[in-house]
Amino acid sequence: METTIEIKNLTKKFGEVIAINNVSLTIQPGAFLTLLGPSGCGKTTLLRCIAGLEDPDGGEIYIDDKLVFSYEKGISLPPGQRDLGLVFQNYALWPHMKVDKNITFALEIQKMPKEEMKERVKEALAEVQMEGYEDRYPREMSGGQQQRIALARMLAYSPKVFLMDEPLSNLDARLRMDMRSEIKRLHHVAKATTVYVTHDQVEALTMSTTIGIMKEGVLQQVDTPDRIYHYPANLFVADFIGNPKVNLLDGTIKGKNLIQIGDFTISMDTFAASGNKVVAVRPEDINILTDPDPEAVEFTTYSVLPAGADSTIIAKRGKIEITIKVMGISTIAMDQKIWLKFNSDTMNLYDKETGNLISS
Amino acid sequence: MTTIDSTPSPNSQKFIAASRRFFRWLKTPHVVLSLIMLVVMFYMVVIPLYRMVVTTVTWQPRDLVTNPSAVVGELTIFHYVRMLTGTLGKIYMYTPLMHSMTIAIGATVLSLLIGGSLAWLVVRTDMPGRKLVNQLALIPYIMPSWTLAQAWLVFFKSTSLSGGTPGVYEFFFGVAPPTWLSYGPVPIIICSALHYYTFFFLFVSAALMSIDSSLEEAGDLMGASRWRILRKITLPLVIPAILSGFIMTFSKVLGTFGGPNILGTPVRYYVVATMIRGSMGVGDTADGFLLAIVLISFSIITIWINQRLIGTRKSYETIGGRGFMAQVSKLGSIKNILFVLSIIFQILVIVIPLGLLIWSSLMLQDGNFSLGNLSLQHWIGERGTIYNHGEPGVLLNPKIYRTAWNSIRLSLWTALFTALLGVVLGYAIVKGRGTRLSKLVEQLAYIPYVIPGIAFGAVYIAMFIKPLGPIPALYGTFTLLVVVSVAKHIPYSSRSGVSAMMQVGRELEEAGQISGADFWQRFRRIIFPLTSAGFVAGFLLTFITTMRELSLIILLVTPKTQVLASQTMFYIENGDGQMANIVILILIAITLVGNLIIGRFRGGSLKKGLGM
Numbered sequence: 001m002e003t004t005i006e007i008k009n010l011t012k013k014f015g016e017v018i019a020i021n022n023v024s025l026t027i028q029p030g031a032f033l034t035l036l037g038p039s040g041c042g043k044t045t046l047l048r049c050i051a052g053l054e055d056p057d058g059g060e061i062y063i064d065d066k067l068v069f070s071y072e073k074g075i076s077l078p079p080g081q082r083d084l085g086l087v088f089q090n091y092a093l094w095p096h097m098k099v100d101k102n103i104t105f106a107l108e109i110q111k112m113p114k115e116e117m118k119e120r121v122k123e124a125l126a127e128v129q130m131e132g133y134e135d136r137y138p139r140e141m142s143g144g145q146q147q148r149i150a151l152a153r154m155l156a157y158s159p160k161v162f163l164m165d166e167p168l169s170n171l172d173a174r175l176r177m178d179m180r181s182e183i184k185r186l187h188h189v190a191k192a193t194t195v196y197v198t199h200d201q202v203e204a205l206t207m208s209t210t211i212g213i214m215k216e217g218v219l220q221q222v223d224t225p226d227r228i229y230h231y232p233a234n235l236f237v238a239d240f241i242g243n244p245k246v247n248l249l250d251g252t253i254k255g256k257n258l259i260q261i262g263d264f265t266i267s268m269d270t271f272a273a274s275g276n277k278v279v280a281v282r283p284e285d286i287n288i289l290t291d292p293d294p295e296a297v298e299f300t301t302y303s304v305l306p307a308g309a310d311s312t313i314i315a316k317r318g319k320i321e322i323t324i325k326v327m328g329i330s331t332i333a334m335d336q337k338i339w340l341k342f343n344s345d346t347m348n349l350y351d352k353e354t355g356n357l358i359s360s
Numbered sequence: 361m362t363t364i365d366s367t368p369s370p371n372s373q374k375f376i377a378a379s380r381r382f383f384r385w386l387k388t389p390h391v392v393l394s395l396i397m398l399v400v401m402f403y404m405v406v407i408p409l410y411r412m413v414v415t416t417v418t419w420q421p422r423d424l425v426t427n428p429s430a431v432v433g434e435l436t437i438f439h440y441v442r443m444l445t446g447t448l449g450k451i452y453m454y455t456p457l458m459h460s461m462t463i464a465i466g467a468t469v470l471s472l473l474i475g476g477s478l479a480w481l482v483v484r485t486d487m488p489g490r491k492l493v494n495q496l497a498l499i500p501y502i503m504p505s506w507t508l509a510q511a512w513l514v515f516f517k518s519t520s521l522s523g524g525t526p527g528v529y530e531f532f533f534g535v536a537p538p539t540w541l542s543y544g545p546v547p548i549i550i551c552s553a554l555h556y557y558t559f560f561f562l563f564v565s566a567a568l569m570s571i572d573s574s575l576e577e578a579g580d581l582m583g584a585s586r587w588r589i590l591r592k593i594t595l596p597l598v599i600p601a602i603l604s605g606f607i608m609t610f611s612k613v614l615g616t617f618g619g620p621n622i623l624g625t626p627v628r629y630y631v632v633a634t635m636i637r638g639s640m641g642v643g644d645t646a647d648g649f650l651l652a653i654v655l656i657s658f659s660i661i662t663i664w665i666n667q668r669l670i671g672t673r674k675s676y677e678t679i680g681g682r683g684f685m686a687q688v689s690k691l692g693s694i695k696n697i698l699f700v701l702s703i704i705f706q707i708l709v710i711v712i713p714l715g716l717l718i719w720s721s722l723m724l725q726d727g728n729f730s731l732g733n734l735s736l737q738h739w740i741g742e743r744g745t746i747y748n749h750g751e752p753g754v755l756l757n758p759k760i761y762r763t764a765w766n767s768i769r770l771s772l773w774t775a776l777f778t779a780l781l782g783v784v785l786g787y788a789i790v791k792g793r794g795t796r797l798s799k800l801v802e803q804l805a806y807i808p809y810v811i812p813g814i815a816f817g818a819v820y821i822a823m824f825i826k827p828l829g830p831i832p833a834l835y836g837t838f839t840l841l842v843v844v845s846v847a848k849h850i851p852y853s854s855r856s857g858v859s860a861m862m863q864v865g866r867e868l869e870e871a872g873q874i875s876g877a878d879f880w881q882r883f884r885r886i887i888f889p890l891t892s893a894g895f896v897a898g899f900l901l902t903f904i905t906t907m908r909e910l911s912l913i914i915l916l917v918t919p920k921t922q923v924l925a926s927q928t929m930f931y932i933e934n935g936d937g938q939m940a941n942i943v944i945l946i947l948i949a950i951t952l953v954g955n956l957i958i959g960r961f962r963g964g965s966l967k968k969g970l971g972m
Contacts, residue, residue: 053870055384073373074380080876092867096889105885106875157875 002029003064003160003193005050010059012045012217019045020056021217027195027210032187033222034196034204037214038240043197044165046214050195051086051163052079063161080109084161085154089169091146093138099125099149100134106157124152127186144175151186162187162194168203180206201241205229213237231348235355238280238348244312244323247286249279250352259349262320264297268344271359276352283325285346288313288332289339296339304334315340389879390791393784394801400781401804403831404847408823415822416440416650422643439646452635452647457654460631463548463620464613470553471609472602474705475560481698483568485689488699494565496706501558502955503710503948504908504925506618508551510932510941511713513622514720517727518542521626525727528716532729543627548620552613554709559612560605567601568594586689603666607810611659615812617911622932633814633911640818640915649822652815660810714948717941726938738938749934754942760927764946766838767907767923774845775902778853779895781846786857787887791866802854809851813911820844821915836918844916845906853898860894861887904954908947924950 005027012020019042027033035043048054050061052068055076061069063084068077079086093102100121107117125131128148138146147167154162167183168176184207187194198204204211205225212222213236221233232238238246251259253274257267261279268279289296299315299322311330315322315338322340332338349358385391416439419430423438430436443453478497482490500508517527520536521543529537540546580589620631630638632655639648691698720726724735724747737745741753754760785805792798808816820843824834834840864887872882888895910925917926924947931940 051874053873055381070377071381072377074377074384076384079870079873080878084874086871086874088867088871090865090867092865092871094868094871094886094890105872105877109876109881153871 002191004029005161005193006062008060010049010056010061012049012054012056018217023219025212025219025222027193030191030193031210032194032196032208033210033212034198034208035212035214036198036201036204039199041214042217043214047163047165047195047197051084052077052082083159084163085159086163086165087150087154087167089166091150093146093150095138098134099136102149103153103156120156124156127155128152143171147171147179160192162192164196166198183207213240231357233357235278235350242282244283244325247281247283247322249320251277251279253277262318266342268347268349270349273358278350278352280348280350281342282346283323285343286324287341288324288326289341293339293341296341299338299340301332301334301336301338304330304332306330390788391797393788394792394797397785397788397801398804401850405804405807408819412649412819412822413653416646416653420646439650443647443650453654456630456632456635459629460614462545463552463631464610466549467552467556467613468606468609470549471557472560472605474553475557475605476564478702479561479565479568481702483565485691487691487695493702496710497561498558499710500555502951504910504944505555505616506622506910507944508554508713509619509622510944511716512547512551514716516542528729531727539627543623544629547623551619551623552616556609556612559608563601563605564598567598606666607663610662611810611812614655614659615814615911617814617914618929621929636814636818637914648818652818655812655815659812663810717945721938721942723938738942748936748939754939763922763924763927766921770841770845770923771903771906773842774849774906775899777846778849778902779899781850782853782857782898783891783895785854786861789854789858790861805850805854808848814915816848817844817912817915838921840916841913841921844912845909848912849902856894856898860891864890900954900957904951907951
């Protein structure tokens with residue numbers, strides 16, 4: 001039942017614009033892969049290519065060893081023959097059909113017996129906790145309910161692959177939280193290989209087993225959420241993931257494991273590199289001391305932004321600005337002197353030219 | 361020993377892949393439909409135009425009378441020389457062309473003034489009774505275009521010209537009205553404008569409604585005067601709407617036949633439309649076609665210049681959009697006066713003409729407006745009287761019932777095919793958005809829009825007088841009337857089809873694709889149900905416009921395929937004006953009923969169908 005998706009050298013152009021640029025990707029059986037990136041990065045196009053709604057201009061796609069698309073061989077199976085389900089951003093429930101008809105549409109095409117169809121509708125609605133809604137029209141339900149029905153419509157014919165195109169972006173913040181756990185649960189139960197598209201990094205980090213980050217049609221990094229967060233492969237990924245944003249500090253290597261940033265130096269593993277580098281340090285990985293410390297650097301607070309569970313502090317030293325995140329409501333005042341302690345284990349070093357992570 | 365390599369070479373593999381991709385593209389529903397539509401429109405629009413041009417540059421059998429040495433079918437510029445030079449050119453071409461342009465420009469400008477001011481009063485002022493004025497403003501367009509011309513004659517008919525019977529004016533005042541008031545350009549322009557101002561009214565009021573009045577308020581805050589705001593801010597914003605109205609009105613008036621035939625022909629004030637009919641009537645097909653080509657060229661050139669001047673590319677598109685909270689101009693003390701004037705205007709345009717037609721139909725002898733002359737002879741009179749060449753009254757006349765049935769039949773078929781084409785064109789164009797194929801289909805569908813009605817009819821004589829490919833010679837058949845009416849409606853059906861299809865998000869069809877539905881299942885179960893409300897509305901609208909279409913079919917009807925609209929014209933030309941007036945009244949009654957049904961449908965199910 002568990003399905004591998006394999007994408008080889010996929011390219012898709014819209015006129016002169018290259019939406020997907022030579023993307024190769026293997027999605028492991030049962031994985032929850034999230035394609036994450038800013039709008040226009042090609043993530044939705046990639047999803048639509050897998051679904052068969054777009055015809056790529058190069059490359060191959062296999063679903064479970066079955067060749068569903070090959071430019072070189074001129075093969076492209078229609079979406080209905082790829083054994084997958086798709087949940088659209090705007091739900092795409094058919095407005096003229098009641099909930100049960102929406103759900104049975106695919107089953108009727110498969111010519112399933114009436115009794116079995118009824119069973120399936122019941123099961124699917126139960127799975128999304130929408131029992132008893134068979135006779136509603138889509139417009140008679142809230143956005144969150146419509147989204148659940150859209151999920152049920154996909155679950156009912158149990159496809160091997162779940163595809164979801166920003167399914168939560170039209171919901172309000174609270175509902176989005178609920179649906180996140182709901183969808184993660186559905187994936188856990190069904191164990192279907194899932195490809196999920198979003199521009200929301202929290203969604204990606206909380207739900208996925210694997211995240212693929214895209215920029216301008218190119219896959220930047222495919223990794224576990226943990227590695228994406230702690231070892232971003234390049235500056236784009238480092239900058240894109242994390243809220244508040246990662247601190248990127250220009251520095252020059254001054255001997256073994258010593259880096260000069262502005263008028264101070266910090267020590268970290270430099271992997272025998274030399275020249276101009278960029279140091280990335282997450283706001284929550286910096287310690288704030290209110291008293292001088294030989295291992296810490298003096299800064300002056302510029303702005304303090306408490307937000308209940310945590311506080312964000314912006315501090316400056318000359319032209320260097322650093323964002324720090326601390327737990328709880330901070331008691332530090334504005335324009336106060338603080339000492340920042342950098343932890344060499346939690347910092348990453350990037351090449352200034354290529355923007356790539358230096359790891360060994 | 362040589363061996364034959366059984367694995368295909370890399371080149372042939374590439375060829376197989378490329379041809380697979382090509383056939384997959386070819387099998388895409390919107391591509392298939394686009395190609396079918398291209399073939400249909402090629403047959404319905406392009407080939408007829410081509411044939412028409414060919415006829416004008418080759419010798420016709422009829423030319424043998426004047427040029428015995430000519431060989432039929434060989435190329436010649438004879439027709440062009442004859443029609444464009446010398447006295448004949450002046451009589452047949454230049455004078456009618458001048459007349460046509462005079463009328464078209466005059467009527468368009470007058471329509472703009474009437475329609476534009478009414479729209480402004482209704483949308484942007486605090487005039488009382490705006491709703492009533494708004495509804496009444498649409499009625500003149502529902503009536504056949506030559507209704508007013510016919511009513512005009514009932515009132516201003518003059519005996520000074522050729523004897524005959526007097527109109528109301530002459531009967532009661534004892535003197536004939538001045539000829540320029542009875543016949544010729546002045547009444548033609550007035551009657552056409554009073555019919556076609558509806559376009560301007562609709563376009564301009566839609567545009568005014570969609571203007572965000574904060575734009576005007578911004579000007580207001582900066583201290584601009586009201587006139588300055590109107591001129592500098594409001595007017596530029598409604599220019600595209602005015603242009604749409606201009607193109608539509610101009611090309612309609614240019615090709616209109618009814619009014620000029622009723623009000624111009626008696627004083628030999630010929631326009632191109634009446635000349636075309638004349639030439640065709642005496643068998644000078646090539647000359648008629650030549651005139652039609654000139655008319656089409658003028659229509660296209662004028663539209664082109666207009667779009668150039670204004671610089672709006674998509675100016676023919678109507679402006680829809682949501683109504684903002686429009687700021688309303690306070691008219692102050694004159695608002696009641698303006699309301700009364702609007703109502704008086706509408707009484708003059710609607711009630712009086714209809715009253716005159718009814719009155720005229722009740723007179724035993726034409727031109728005798730005394731009460732003693734009232735009679736139902738023309739409605740329910742016996743056969744074989746001295747009236748109307750012995751024809752029985754309209755309501756007892758089997759010919760009228762046959763004709764009415766033809767009208768209804770024609771309108772139903774036309775409406776059905778037009779609505780179907782609308783769905784197909786809408787799908788092909790919207791799904792292919794951005795591709796050259798889709799653009800080509802959309803542009804080709806626009807062509808009939810710029811071809812004036814009577815010229816379009818002429819085009820169809822050229823097309824189907826002889827068999828062409830798989831299509832038999834259709835001249836004189838009822839089918840031809842349906843074909844020409846459908847073809848002329850293509851621009852409207854494509855536009856309404858596109859807007860209906862735009863309402864259906866592409867995800868709705870894609871969700872069907874994912875579910876494994878083939879195109880026919882998706883069309884039947886998803887696309888058609890979601891666009892059916894637009895389908896019905898388009899159907900009814902076409903039904904009404906076809907019902908009262910005259911210019912388009914006047915060249916193509918035969919006694920067997922006569923419809924109500926053309927029947928009125930034959931009665932008028934036969935001197936049975938009162939019978940004509942009754943037929944006009946019946947036509948109006950049928951279209952009014954149709955219009956009522958439209959109101960029902962638009963309100964009820966459009967929204968429901970879209971799940972809003």
